Amino acid sequence: MAKKVGILFGMEDTFPWAFIDKVNELGKGEIIAEPVMIDKLEQGEDYGYAVIIDRISQDVPFYRAYLKNAALNGTYIMNNPFWWSADEKFFNNALMSKLGIPLPKTVLLPSNDRPTDTTETSFRNLKFPHDWDYIFNYIGFPAYMKPHDGGGWKNVYRVEDAEDMWTKLGETGQLVMMLQEEIFFEDYYRVYCLGKKYVHIMPYEPRNEHHLRYATTHKTEGKAREKLLKVIHDYTIEMNEALGYDFNTVEFAVKDGIPYAIDFCNPAPDADRNSVGEENFAWIVEHSAKLAIEKAKEYVAGKPNISWGTFVKDSIK
Numbered sequence: 001m002a003k004k005v006g007i008l009f010g011m012e013d014t015f016p017w018a019f020i021d022k023v024n025e026l027g028k029g030e031i032i033a034e035p036v037m038i039d040k041l042e043q044g045e046d047y048g049y050a051v052i053i054d055r056i057s058q059d060v061p062f063y064r065a066y067l068k069n070a071a072l073n074g075t076y077i078m079n080n081p082f083w084w085s086a087d088e089k090f091f092n093n094a095l096m097s098k099l100g101i102p103l104p105k106t107v108l109l110p111s112n113d114r115p116t117d118t119t120e121t122s123f124r125n126l127k128f129p130h131d132w133d134y135i136f137n138y139i140g141f142p143a144y145m146k147p148h149d150g151g152g153w154k155n156v157y158r159v160e161d162a163e164d165m166w167t168k169l170g171e172t173g174q175l176v177m178m179l180q181e182e183i184f185f186e187d188y189y190r191v192y193c194l195g196k197k198y199v200h201i202m203p204y205e206p207r208n209e210h211h212l213r214y215a216t217t218h219k220t221e222g223k224a225r226e227k228l229l230k231v232i233h234d235y236t237i238e239m240n241e242a243l244g245y246d247f248n249t250v251e252f253a254v255k256d257g258i259p260y261a262i263d264f265c266n267p268a269p270d271a272d273r274n275s276v277g278e279e280n281f282a283w284i285v286e287h288s289a290k291l292a293i294e295k296a297k298e299y300v301a302g303k304p305n306i307s308w309g310t311f312v313k314d315s316i317k
Contacts, residue, residue, distance in 0.1 A: 002029060003050040003296045006036035008063055010056040015271040015285065019053070022289035031296045033289075041066050046073035050299035051292050053078045053247065055268050058151070076295040076305045078246040079267040083308065087243070088149035090178055092265045095242060095311055101235055102260045104181040104253075107135050108148055111174045135179065136162055144180045145169065151266060153210075158182070183260045185253035187219040189232055192269070192284055193240045193248050195291040199233050200283045202276070204251065214277045224257065232259050239264050244309025247288065 005023050009016040016035065023033035036052060041062075052075055057063035067081040093106050110126060145157040145168060155175060159165040169177065190204035190213075205216040220228050236250050239261065249269035252259035271288075273281040299305065 002027075002032045003299055004048055005031060005033040005292045005296055006049045006052045007033065008036045008052055008054050008056055008067070010059065012055065012272055014273040014281070016055065018273075018281070018285045019288055019292075022285050023292055026289055027293055027296075031293050033292070038066060041069065043069065044072070045069070046075075046301065049075045050296040051076045051078070053288065053292060054081065054084075057081060058084070058268060071306055072304060074299060074301050074303045074305055076299060076307070078292070078295075078307075079248070080244055080246075080307050082306070083244055083312070084267055087265060087267075089146070089263070089265050090148040092243065093178075096239060096261055096264070099238060099242060101239060102258050104183050104260055104262065105139050106178050106180045107139060109145075109169065109177045109179055111176050112169045112172050113174045115174055132162070139179050139181050141165075142182050144182055145172075145177050146180065147172075148176045148178045150175070151268075183253040183255050183262065185255050185260075187228070187254035188216075189252045189254070189259070190214075191232060191236045191250045191252070192280075192287075193236050193245070193250060194284075194287050195246050195294070196237060196240045196244075198287045198291065199236050200280065200287070201229055201232055201236075202280055206251075211275050214275065214280060220254065220257075228254065228257065228259065235259065235261065240309075242310050244307050244312065246291065246307055 007016050007019055020033040020035070023031060027033070036049065047070065049070060052067060052070060054067055054077060057067055064081055064085060067077050071077050071081060090108050093103055096103055141159065141161050143159050145159055145165060147155050155172060157168040159168055165179070188204050188206060190202050192200040202214060203216045203218050205213050208215065218225055232252055239250055240248055245267055247267060248264070249266040250261060251263040253262050270276060271281070271284045276284070
């Protein structure tokens with residue numbers, strides 16, 4: 001019997017269908033791919049997928065519950081829904097600081113508005129005021145402010161000074177925000193990493209309009225570029241091994257030849273042909289299908305097969 005690979009997705013229309021076609025081409029009838037279809041979800045039941053690629057459960061809690069149930073039955077989920085549920089950007093930064101990955105200076109800010117059902121008494125452990133002089137001197141201005149657990153460039157602010165930060169923080173409601181040093185970069189890269197082994201480095205310009213961010217090229221040349229790309233490749237593998245992600249992107253801002261890791265929690269990264277371009281699209285389709293087939297061949301019904309990063313694995317030894 002053929003093993004099934006499913007993909008769970010929302011509004012995107014280019015990657016999912018191309019992925020399905022590529023798996024069906026490479027799988028030669030032994031591995032088949034299809035959109036995941038759910039008409040019921042009974043606790044503990046196995047719905048027959050060897051592998052599921054998750055592109056949408058971060059926005060749909062019902063799907064996240066479906067994936068956790070599937071994982072218990074042996075389905076290999078990309079990405080691990082248990083870790084993804086627990087993960088957030090500030091923790092990622094803290095973990096990478098322990099690995100020695102170059103990072104922009106970052107601090108966490110209390111939410112501007114109190115969380116629902118809390119009062120002033122709920123914050124007896126939070127010192128008021130914060131040591132703002134230290135924070136502002138440490139981070140410097142201009143800086144970036146972004147949600148500690150967000151994504152998709154939502155609620156990201158560039159702040160010019162303390163007054164600007166206070167004004168924009170007032171727009172964030174109950175979001176917990178990070179304040180992060182701005183890296184004035186000479187070069188910038190976005191990097192696909194699949195299966196903690198397949199790496200594709202893409203020149204990227206985050207200051208362009210969304211559909212033009214991949215319409216750029218390397219600024220670093222010659223031997224310096226060769227050395228830089230090797231460092232980026234190795235950092236990317238190390239970071240995703242620590243996090244345990246099988247489908248992720250990492251972003252690096254390069255200053256004085258040093259690649260600073262800016263963003264590395266993108267477990268459902270952009271893979272749309274219209275934004276990433278034909279070459280990058282072909283790479284992500286080919287390698288995601290290849291990885292899904294590899295994992296499907298390893299599938300044993302009922303045997304849990306969950307990918308955990310080295311941070312979790314080392315913590316339980």
